[in-house]
Amino acid sequence: MPTRRNPSVGTDSGSASPARVGRPVGTPDGDTERRILDAAKRVFIRRGTAGARMQEIAEEAEVNPALLHYYFDSKDGLSLAVFREAAGKLFPGILRILSSDLSIEDRVEQVVHHYIDTLRENPFLPGYVLGELNFNPARMTMIAGQLASPDAPLAPRAALDRLGRELARRAALGDFRPMTADQFLVNLASLCVFPFAARPMIGVMLGIDDAGWQAFLDARRAELPRFILNALRA
Amino acid sequence: MPTRRNPSVGTDSGSASPARVGRPVGTPDGDTERRILDAAKRVFIRRGTAGARMQEIAEEAEVNPALLHYYFDSKDGLSLAVFREAAGKLFPGILRILSSDLSIEDRVEQVVHHYIDTLRENPFLPGYVLGELNFNPARMTMIAGQLASPDAPLAPRAALDRLGRELARRAALGDFRPMTADQFLVNLASLCVFPFAARPMIGVMLGIDDAGWQAFLDARRAELPRFILNALRA
DNA sequence: GTCTATATTCAGATAGAC
DNA sequence: GTCTATCTGAATATAGAC
Numbered sequence: 295m296p297t298r299r300n301p302s303v304g305t306d307s308g309s310a311s312p313a314r315v316g317r318p319v320g321t322p323d324g325d326t327e328r329r330i331l332d333a334a335k336r337v338f339i340r341r342g343t344a345g346a347r348m349q350e351i352a353e354e355a356e357v358n359p360a361l362l363h364y365y366f367d368s369k370d371g372l373s374l375a376v377f378r379e380a381a382g383k384l385f386p387g388i389l390r391i392l393s394s395d396l397s398i399e400d401r402v403e404q405v406v407h408h409y410i411d412t413l414r415e416n417p418f419l420p421g422y423v424l425g426e427l428n429f430n431p432a433r434m435t436m437i438a439g440q441l442a443s444p445d446a447p448l449a450p451r452a453a454l455d456r457l458g459r460e461l462a463r464r465a466a467l468g469d470f471r472p473m474t475a476d477q478f479l480v481n482l483a484s485l486c487v488f489p490f491a492a493r494p495m496i497g498v499m500l501g502i503d504d505a506g507w508q509a510f511l512d513a514r515r516a517e518l519p520r521f522i523l524n525a526l527r528a
Numbered sequence: 529m530p531t532r533r534n535p536s537v538g539t540d541s542g543s544a545s546p547a548r549v550g551r552p553v554g555t556p557d558g559d560t561e562r563r564i565l566d567a568a569k570r571v572f573i574r575r576g577t578a579g580a581r582m583q584e585i586a587e588e589a590e591v592n593p594a595l596l597h598y599y600f601d602s603k604d605g606l607s608l609a610v611f612r613e614a615a616g617k618l619f620p621g622i623l624r625i626l627s628s629d630l631s632i633e634d635r636v637e638q639v640v641h642h643y644i645d646t647l648r649e650n651p652f653l654p655g656y657v658l659g660e661l662n663f664n665p666a667r668m669t670m671i672a673g674q675l676a677s678p679d680a681p682l683a684p685r686a687a688l689d690r691l692g693r694e695l696a697r698r699a700a701l702g703d704f705r706p707m708t709a710d711q712f713l714v715n716l717a718s719l720c721v722f723p724f725a726a727r728p729m730i731g732v733m734l735g736i737d738d739a740g741w742q743a744f745l746d747a748r749r750a751e752l753p754r755f756i757l758n759a760l761r762a
Numbered sequence: 763g764t765c766t767a768t769a770t771t772c773a774g775a776t777a778g779a780c
Numbered sequence: 781g782t783c784t785a786t787c788t789g790a791a792t793a794t795a796g797a798c
Contacts, residue, residue: 342663345578348774358783363775421662424725428655429576431728438732450733476734477748481755484722489714491658491725494665498672499684500710514711521715525759582792592765597793
């Protein structure tokens, strides 16, 4: 039975320079736990949780398969660690920006730019997270606590209520048409995230290749804030 | 080796009333092939393609597990049949409406109502199709031919070009801000489809239960057309 | 067309040496 | 901490009787 069951992923403050004896040739002596997690991220995102194989992860991490269990106990444990990291990239950003003191106009632009920029670098994140949540909705409540982080000091509901008051204030001023914070958030997330989740579908429907996709994203990044603010306008 | 490898799913014009001998008690003598496909749809959508088990499908269809192979050869064959049907519910509708001769305004409203109404009845469809396409993008090209059906006489690209000309005409009239048909289509699909794919996430973020979700959809169905048309307005 | 029984393959997990 | 060797269970698939 393994001894070191993974307590909770993160920057392990462990022993600085481990013995080099027995380490396979050609393998950089980086933190094994980290290497496994990074490989797992790639494989889980590529194949989905159910489709991923521990074997493939071990190969991609260039470690012995048994080590996955040493560090993460089970496939389920590993997949949870991966999901935590993935969700951590997707959720806190928008909440932080929407909770800020910027004008609604600036918040919209920042959200759009934030999402398009980060998802461009992690294009498969939305598909993975959405898929995972569909097949295993409990995962969402598991990470709910993580949503209100030091990064995003407000819990979602509190942040949304505050946003709703601001929207109502601007509506009273005659700037905006009335809209609940809930619909506003969903509209924003839909327009930013969906295109990435639907990338393969869009590619075929629009008949575009990778270059066309990048151009499409460039245009979208520039146009979307105006589109949203125009929709909001009274 | 099975004899009857499934040629192509559909209303099988097969022998009307099969012999009742040997049929398990309590089982309605409906078309077995159809029963399998319906059960498979439910299971694949619930668990994802990789997570689904032939065993579970057989139980849900109340047929002997070996029959799945008799009718559909392999798990892969069955999953393809399921995906075809699912995609057939998701794609042709929007293309048909967008290709129609209605005003842009009416087309937008019809698309919104069409999607919210059909997805309400099949809430897991988007998550399943998007997930499947993410892990197996080739499936999209496999069904590309199906997109231009008798239902939607135009191929996607042709339909979009026509739509683009109409948008340009209305922009020239000063009705709309300029927008490509590509962005227009993605905006529309995002706002209609994403909320269903993200249902579990939204439930937690907004802190709503099933009743709250239905109310949210009611509001959305009513507001979304105006939101979109307002965004489009010059 | 439907069933029982079984072959085969493979994945996740563990024991125990080093 | 890392390795080899192996167990165990499960899942897809097929053979062949009826």
